[in-house]
Amino acid sequence: MKIFAVAQQKDGKLAAASYELIEAAKSLGGDIHTVILSDNASALASELAARGGGKVLAVSHPELKNFNDEAYVKVISNLISKYSPDIVLGLASFYGKALFSRLAASLGAPMASEATAVSLDGNSLVVTRPSHGGSVIAQVTATDSDKPYLVTLRMKIYPESKDGSGEVVEESVDASLLESKMSIKEVKAESAGSVNLTEADVIVSAGRGIKGTENIPMVKDLAQVLKGAFGASRAIVDAGWTEYSNQVGQTGKTVNPKLYIAIGISGAIQHLVGMQTSKVIVAVNKDKDAPIFNIASYGIVGDAFEIVPAITKKFKAELAD
Numbered sequence: 213m214k215i216f217a218v219a220q221q222k223d224g225k226l227a228a229a230s231y232e233l234i235e236a237a238k239s240l241g242g243d244i245h246t247v248i249l250s251d252n253a254s255a256l257a258s259e260l261a262a263r264g265g266g267k268v269l270a271v272s273h274p275e276l277k278n279f280n281d282e283a284y285v286k287v288i289s290n291l292i293s294k295y296s297p298d299i300v301l302g303l304a305s306f307y308g309k310a311l312f313s314r315l316a317a318s319l320g321a322p323m324a325s326e327a328t329a330v331s332l333d334g335n336s337l338v339v340t341r342p343s344h345g346g347s348v349i350a351q352v353t354a355t356d357s358d359k360p361y362l363v364t365l366r367m368k369i370y371p372e373s374k375d376g377s378g379e380v381v382e383e384s385v386d387a388s389l390l391e392s393k394m395s396i397k398e399v400k401a402e403s404a405g406s407v408n409l410t411e412a413d414v415i416v417s418a419g420r421g422i423k424g425t426e427n428i429p430m431v432k433d434l435a436q437v438l439k440g441a442f443g444a445s446r447a448i449v450d451a452g453w454t455e456y457s458n459q460v461g462q463t464g465k466t467v468n469p470k471l472y473i474a475i476g477i478s479g480a481i482q483h484l485v486g487m488q489t490s491k492v493i494v495a496v497n498k499d500k501d502a503p504i505f506n507i508a509s510y511g512i513v514g515d516a517f518e519i520v521p522a523i524t525k526k527f528k529a530e531l532a533d
Contacts, residue, residue, distance in 0.1 A: 418444055
């Protein structure tokens with residue numbers, strides 16, 4: 213069985229979750245090929261090869277520096293045609309979702325998204341993924357053996373591959389594959405020191421219970437002390453209290469941190485879908501009947517304006533020692 217793992221890079225740096233894809237591919241025991249596209253993919257490919265990426269296919273071109281799903285799909289489709297993988301794994305990130313949905317449509321191939329596990333039943337890949345807002349855990353497989361099975365994996369599910377064998381294979385790209393109706397006019401960098409939500413081990417999120425934008429610094433302060441990311445419910449994003457890039461939930465980002473702290477979040481299903489697979493969930497809410505407590509590992513019923521500063525102060529003291 214031949215497996216493609218499509219690594220992700222931004223600004224010339226590999227997403228750490230790319231190594232999680234390699235580990236997922238290893239768990240299936242197949243022949244691993246890792247794909248990396250960039251303006252200078254060779255150095256990135258060497259990093260992937262050193263971490264068990266198998267045969268790392270490096271495609272370099274100035275037009276591949278920034279993500280363009282139309283061009284990326286053409287290049288990856290060309291590699292799929294050349295190497296004929298049985299399975300293609302990618303990340304369930306903002307870029308990964310855009311890329312794989314277009315890739316599946318282009319190839320006419322089956323696809324499963326937001327996977328939380330992959331395994332083999334004989335020669336068939338079985339994908340475990342949440343469905344119906346997370347209330348159902350489904351196991352799905354593909355029946356069309358003529359097409360590769362495309363899967364996007366949630367991040368923070370598999371550990372990062374630390375070592376293994378690998379070799380870099382430089383792949384040329386025909387200029388016609390880079391033609392696109394889209395063009396990138398500007399790329400804006402994230403704020404210095406900010407932690408990417410989808411890659412964070414710790415997330416502290418705020419909901420309507422914080423009462424106003426003036427109280428967001430209180431939540432961000434706790435996130436900063438824990439070296440985590442700041443998240444938000446849809447309610448406060450819609451209210452204009454914070455940016456959409458911070459939104460966790462069905463119409464925001466799906467996250468899977470080791471620790472998720474929900475402050476003043478009631479627990480609407482739209483929000484739960486995006487964070488309920490977190491390893492440990494701590495909820496702070498004055499309403500003891502809030503739905504968030506149904507999935508919380510630990511619940512604190514009380515006034516967030518007293519509890520959060522106290523927790524922040526305690527962590528500051530502990531971490532200073």
